[in-house]
Amino acid sequence: MKTNDYVKYMTEQLVTYVDIPREERKEKRQLKKKHRPPMSYRLFGLIPIAFRFLFNRHK
Template sequence: MKSEEYVRFLTEQFVRYMETPREERKKVRREHKAARPPLRNQLFGQIPDAIESYTSDIISRVKKHRK
């Protein structure tokens, strides 16, 4: 991409951003933030879910055994 094309692209993006109403931009930002996975999954992937599932299974077995 030539530098002129890149500057044109950036200018178009900036103008489009500035033309959208502030409330619309905030709404899009909120929707994007709500759609993200939890922070623990972003940092560690599926490992926290696997540990939670494993420990809950063990706890339920222990509770069942005590009865």
């Protein structure tokens, strides 16, 4: 991608973002935060889940 194409793409993205009403952007951000996976999963991937399954199986 050439620099001119990149600037054009970024400008288009900015314009579409600015065209969305402020309230709608806030709602989208809140929904995104609400549906986030747990912190341990985001930081370490599947390892914490694998350990949890392993320990729960032995109980």
